[in-house]
Amino acid sequence: xxxxxxxxxxxxxxxxxxxxxxxxxxxxxxxxxxxxxxxxxxxxxxxxxxxxxxxxxxxxxxxxxxxxxxxxxxxxxxxxxxxxxxxxxxxxxxxxxxxxxxxxxxxxxxxxxxxxxxxxxxxxxxxxxxxxxxxxxxxxxxxxxxxxxxxxxxxxxx
Amino acid sequence: xxxxxxxxxxxxxxxxxxxxxxxxxxxxxxxxxxxxxxxxxxxxxxxxxxxxxxxxxxxxxxxxxxxxxxxxxxxxxxxxxxxxxxxxxxxxxxxxxxxxxxxxxxxxxxxxxxxxxxxxxxxxxxxxxxxxxxxxxxxxxxxxxxxxxxxxxxxxxxxxxxxxxxxxxxxxxxxxxxxxxxxxxxxxxxxxxxxxxxxxxxxxxxxxxxxxxxxxxxxxxxxxxxxxxxxxxxxxxxxxxxxxxxxxxxxxxxxxxxxxxxxxxxxxxxxxxxxxxxxxxxxxxxx
Numbered sequence: 001x002x003x004x005x006x007x008x009x010x011x012x013x014x015x016x017x018x019x020x021x022x023x024x025x026x027x028x029x030x031x032x033x034x035x036x037x038x039x040x041x042x043x044x045x046x047x048x049x050x051x052x053x054x055x056x057x058x059x060x061x062x063x064x065x066x067x068x069x070x071x072x073x074x075x076x077x078x079x080x081x082x083x084x085x086x087x088x089x090x091x092x093x094x095x096x097x098x099x100x101x102x103x104x105x106x107x108x109x110x111x112x113x114x115x116x117x118x119x120x121x122x123x124x125x126x127x128x129x130x131x132x133x134x135x136x137x138x139x140x141x142x143x144x145x146x147x148x149x150x151x152x153x154x155x156x157x158x
Numbered sequence: 159x160x161x162x163x164x165x166x167x168x169x170x171x172x173x174x175x176x177x178x179x180x181x182x183x184x185x186x187x188x189x190x191x192x193x194x195x196x197x198x199x200x201x202x203x204x205x206x207x208x209x210x211x212x213x214x215x216x217x218x219x220x221x222x223x224x225x226x227x228x229x230x231x232x233x234x235x236x237x238x239x240x241x242x243x244x245x246x247x248x249x250x251x252x253x254x255x256x257x258x259x260x261x262x263x264x265x266x267x268x269x270x271x272x273x274x275x276x277x278x279x280x281x282x283x284x285x286x287x288x289x290x291x292x293x294x295x296x297x298x299x300x301x302x303x304x305x306x307x308x309x310x311x312x313x314x315x316x317x318x319x320x321x322x323x324x325x326x327x328x329x330x331x332x333x334x335x336x337x338x339x340x341x342x343x344x345x346x347x348x349x350x351x352x353x354x355x356x357x358x359x360x361x362x363x364x365x366x367x368x369x370x371x372x373x374x375x376x377x378x379x380x381x382x383x384x385x386x387x388x389x390x391x392x393x394x395x396x397x398x399x400x401x402x403x404x405x406x407x408x409x410x411x412x413x414x415x416x417x418x419x420x421x422x423x424x425x426x427x428x429x430x431x432x433x434x435x436x437x438x439x440x441x442x443x444x445x
Contacts, residue, residue, distance in 0.1 A: 021159040021161040021204060022159055045191075045255070046345070057262075060259065063187055063188050063192070063258075068184075111258070133257055134256075
């Protein structure tokens with residue numbers, strides 16, 4: 001059957017793409033829109049590497065179909081830095097060495113931003129629970145949690 | 159594979175009828191897309207129901223809640239009233255997968271997927287929730303307790319659609335709670351679960367109770383014998399002891415890598431007691 005013609009907003013810009021029913025939003029982002037910052041880990045919603053927001057809701061883009069993006073607003077890791085200026089979360093991940101191989105990092109950053117938009121002053125436990133769906137196989141989670149808490153402090157101006 | 163996103167129930171039902179079992183309903187997709195990827199589901203048609211207002215909204219109807227079957231868990235958790243009125247339902251909803259999964263997953267999908275370990279189902283059964291089902295012959299209402307028949311099997315015909323849940327109006331001094339056992343606190347599948355919903359009278363005596371158990375049978379169970387242990391009591395230690403014994407007696411679990419039959423049976427009694435104690439506190443706070 002014919003491909004679906006989808007119009008959506010990605011990181012504030014209107015985009016159009018063609019996709020098959022079977023293609024996930026993750027595949028569309030990476031293969032059709034060349035936005036390869038979003039990573040595929042498990043492909044089954046367990047690891048969070050493909051985290052994006054759809055209309056403000058944090059989701060795994062591997063569990064969303066591309067065709068479902070019609071009319072939706074999607075934010076990916078590519079929309080996080082302002083030009084050369086890193087988002088405070090990105091800067092704090094670097095300062096705290098909260099990454100090694102980096103495959104999980106875009107997902108952690110998108111998920112952490114989603115948390116701080118809801119809750120600018122999360123406790124350590126709240127950070128850990130919110131990020132429970134993001135798996136990192138290199139660093140352990142301590143530095144990631146510290147980076148998120150530090151970024152939250154900076155964003156609050158504390 | 160075709161994809162359709164009907165805007166009305168009538169259009170959705172017409173699509174389901176047209177494909178005679180070759181169609182699958184797409185709500186949150188957190189089970190279906192995984193099944194498709196694994197080759198366990200190969201539908202000819204996906205019917206995305208998220209464009210149907212009744213399936214994606216939460217409405218209060220004279221103290222009762224009508225919850226669309228395709229409302230994502232995070233919308234339930236973020237609702238201004240629902241978590242305060244039905245905290246036990248939200249206990250279960252909060253345990254479904256990660257924040258990312260909860261951003262998509264729905265109670266309707268959780269029920270239709272018919273896993274005996276589904277975390278939102280015992281709370282719905284304990285609440286006395288009704289499933290509103292639309293089909294070619296019209297609407298029917300079915301207690302959630304009678305919806306799942308066994309692993310992956312439900313009372314839903316291929317041309318029927320689970321539209322919404324009705325949570326009944328709550329009497330004053332009511333509380334509910336759901337607890338499960340898992341080796342990890344997050345991102346895990348229930349080894350056993352228990353939901354308790356109770357109401358106290360003006361003298362703090364339990365005047366109504368419903369108890370539901372998850373992951374200890376082929377489907378979540380409504381256990382009237384366990385509820386009977388609470389009725390007419392102040393939900394004291396002796397009543398909780400009888401509740402736990404009745405809950406364990408109702409278990410008929412499988413033995414698998416996540417838990418032995420003996421362990422599941424025993425821990426279910428503990429979970430029921432603890433859930434009842436939380437429900438009691440919530441009922442007192444609600445008065």
